[in-house]
Amino acid sequence: MMDKFREAEIKYKELKEKRDKNEITKDEFITELQKLMIKDEDGKLWALGVSSGKWHYYDGNKWIPQDPPYSTQKNIICPYCGFENPENSIFCIKCERSLKKVSITCPRCGKELPEGSESCPYCGYTFEKEREGTEEIELRIRSVSVFSFSLFCGGFGLVIGIILGALIGVFNSFLSFDFLPDFINSTRGHFMGSILFGLGGAITGFFSLWLFGIVISLFTNLILFLFGSPKFKFSKERG
Structure with a gap:
């Protein structure tokens, strides 16, 4: 029932604006206004005044000005259009914008x-x-992932180790590894030597740089924790 009164008020304002702009005649305005009459749950007949736009109810003999039933409730005023909405409303009945405060x-x-x-x-x-024409991007380094950074370093060491190990195994005169057993040194200068030394280089390179990555990432996180994270700003052209 309350929504019917609100809808009638909105419709009245729309009709009044059309009448003031001469989009409809005075007779058409009154005819449309008659369609906005409402009968409440108690059987009272309500209508909006032609000139005032105020509510009146018919007592059987005459029209008496009075506020409709919803006037006893606490209304929420829309911050955008100023319309009074029923309590607990989420959106404005008139402009349909949110009535909740956005923090x-x-x-x-x-x-x-x-x-x-x-x-x-x-x-x-x-x-x-x-x-205008640019967008500012802010980059802040808060921490370094120990797992990701150490795995990246280990992968890099794996690739470098394979390459260096294979080169050491292929070229017999390249560096000296007298501390290794003779059966391994004897493979240098051959295809098998490149495989064995490449495999050894991969294992050595991976674990060496993996441990290095763990130490560096832990040290970096300690510095960020003690002194705060650095901030970088970039300007990007808008597309």
């Missing part, structure tokens, strides 16, 4: 900001306006 938080400290703020009053972060 803006600081991207740096996460605290809620006052409406219209150009800078954060808590951490001092400034909201820079976007430059």
Whole structure:
């Protein structure tokens, strides 16, 4: 029942605007207004005044000005169009925009900001306006993944180890490995030597740089934890 009164008020405003713009005549306005009459649950007949737009109910003899039943409830005023909406409404009946308050938080400290703020009053972060034709991108290094970085280093060491090991195995005069058993050194300069030394180089290169990656990533994370993460800004042309 409450929605019918609201819908009638919206329709009245639309009809009044059309009448003021001479899109409809006065008689057409009154005819359409008669269609907006509402009978409530108690059998009362309600109508909007032609000139005032106020609600009236018919007592059997005359029209008496009075607010309809919904007036006793707490209304929510739409911040966009100013229309009064029923309590617990989520969207405005007239403009259909959301009635819920949208909070803006600081991207740096996460605290809620006052409406219209150009800078954060808590951490001092400034909201820079976007430059025409460009987009500013901010890159912040907060931590280094130990697993990913060490695996990357190990993979790099694997490739380098295979190449160097194969070269050592193919060229007999390239470096000296007297500490290795004779049956392994005897393969140098042959195809089998490139395979054996390439395999050894792969294993040595992988584990060496894998351990190196673990140490570097742990040290980097310690530095970031103690001194904070660095921030880099880039400007990107808008497409």
